[in-house]
Amino acid sequence: MSATAQVSTGHAASHETDGTTRRRVLELVASRGPVTAGALATVLGLTAPAVRRHLTLLEEDGKITVHEATPSGAPRRGRPARRYVVTSGGQSELAGGYQEIARQVLRFLKETGGSAAVAGFAKERFDAVARSYAPHLTAPDAEGRAAQLVQLLSADGYAASVRPVPAPLTGPTAGVVAPAVQLCQGHCPVQHVAEEFPELCEQEARAFSELLGSHVQRLATIAGGAHACTTNIPVTASAHQGTGGPRLFPATTPTEGK
Known part of the structure; x- marks a missing residue:
């Protein structure tokens, strides 16, 4: 194999690996969000800078966004960690x-x-x-x-x-x-x-x-x-104990966006 072909194959493999990792990052943001880069890095076994690179690209593509949480509890010193959630565009891709x-x-x-x-x-x-x-x-x-x-x-x-x-x-x-x-x-x-x-x-x-x-x-x-x-x-008590099977309880749903 020529040197040019080897370089081309290497680029293709690297692109595929990046794409696979980015997809995994998107899936984890969907399942664990709001979630920080540090938490994702721990799950994926990657460095925080590597995960931030994927997060930045996903954010630029409109697949994720920073979660705007309402402040609660005692104020913390220092800059708060950015927590990410999936956008409608990210949901569509998944x-x-x-x-x-x-x-x-x-x-x-x-x-x-x-x-x-x-x-x-x-x-x-x-x-x-x-x-x-x-x-x-x-x-x-x-x-x-x-x-x-x-x-x-x-x-x-x-x-x-x-x-x-x-x-x-x-x-x-x-x-x-x-x-x-x-x-x-x-x-x-x-x-x-x-x-x-x-x-x-x-x-x-x-x-x-x-x-x-x-x-x-x-x-x-x-x-x-x-x-x-x-x-x-x-979760105060089990409604199944002594009943022999599931019982049906009324469920309520939100009205926003309806």
Whole structure:
């Protein structure tokens, strides 16, 4: 192989490696955001400067943005670390090119069968999801089942995670707020479809409630403009103990962007 060919092959391999790493960075920002370069570097086993290079390029491409958090607690000295979240453009890249076809199908369904037909489709879709997930949710409490649900959702491309909700230490609700966890989905494969057909979000929340055996509350959705779909799940007690199976609780969903 000539020297020119070797250099060309080396450049191609380097470009492919960079592209693969950048895709991984985007996926991690989706699943863990808001997240810092340092935290990403730890997960990827890279240096912080190397990760920042990928973050800068993703930000320039409009795939990620810096999360503007509301200041809380005691002020910290020094410059705060930049925390990144995925943008709508990043969500579209992760989703692939099938959303427009799905949107056209649902538009046709609504034109021919009305809104009830769309709602029926959404219910049937998430009933099927619940049936496939249910055998794998074996934990005796809602918190354990939420952790198992996260694994299933992540395997299906939702970049899911579960995080404890810290109870306030001061104020009128100190010691009163029931313990809970938040299920976060950093990626929505049907984001643009759900923007037009919120029935998908509503039925997903209902399915989560059934699978977890607990009332759940949708706090935010990607379709509604948030950087992640966030579902609050109380974990005070198991609703499954002594029932022999899941119970269905009403789920509530946010109204923003609807």
